[in-house]
Amino acid sequence: MKDFIELTGIVIKSMPIGDFDRRVTIFTKERGKIFAFARGARRINNQMMGFARMFAYGKFRLYEGRDSYNIINADIANYFEEISADIEMTCYGTYFLEMLDYYTRESLVDIESLKLIYYTLLALTKKSIPNRLVRRIYELKLMALNSDYDERPKLKDKTAIYTWEYIICSRPEKLFTFVITEEALIEIEETLDVMMKKYIDKRFNSLDILEDIL
Structure with missing residues (x-):
């Protein structure tokens, strides 16, 4: 054998x-x-x-x-059965996996990205952090790990600025420990949407489904 x-x-x-x-x-x-x-x-x-x-x-x-x-x-x-049992969480989780598949390469070791997806899925199962924030933390951190990001975007909200820097600099296991104001989240969302169009040459099918149900 x-x-x-x-x-x-x-x-x-x-x-x-x-x-x-x-x-x-x-x-x-x-x-x-x-x-x-x-x-x-x-x-x-x-x-x-x-x-x-x-x-x-x-x-x-x-x-x-x-x-x-x-x-x-x-x-x-x-x-992660809690994710599979909920339609919205399933859409988020599937999107996270699809984005990970886009960035990762065959046989290329990337322990930080593995930690990131694991802690992201864990965060998705917790009610203490809004799914919208989990999504944006994941997107920015994964792009930063792959050097596909704007280090100093034109953010105005002070909380948004601090959050952006914190996500980029923190280890995956430390990322999902906070909430932010709606104003800061909206600014980060808008900035990330623009940045993703700039750096990512793919439209994720699961993201289209997610946005349809929200």
Whole structure:
């Protein structure tokens, strides 16, 4: 039997393959973005169904193939079921994964982005921080990690200015610890909308759906 490897990560995309399988994209701590097959994941009551779910975060045991991996087993630490159970949160979460998929590259290790998506999804499940703010913190931080941002945008609100700088400079685990005024949030939203059009050459399908339901 071949030796298997164990990688810690989160399923960011899952698509059906054939009659019974799924092809998943997993963003991992050790090897960045990888592609793996979950054989039998579309069969009812097959354990692979859980391993191939979007948002599933944990340790995946895989065989390494030539161009992809095959999932053998997994210890899922968090399915983020609260997100999957709520339409609005699902739209936010799917958008966050789609944006992460856009920025990450195959086999390129990026531990900070993995931390960011994990803490962002956790924040989404908490009622203490508005989803709108969670979204904007995530967008700005992910863009900053990839050097796609304006370091000193033309913000007028003092709270907005401080918040912008704090997001850029703080570690992912420290980001979702505050709320801001509606005026500051609106200014950050408007500034980010302009900045994203400047730096990102893609329209995210999940964002269109999100904006339709809000």
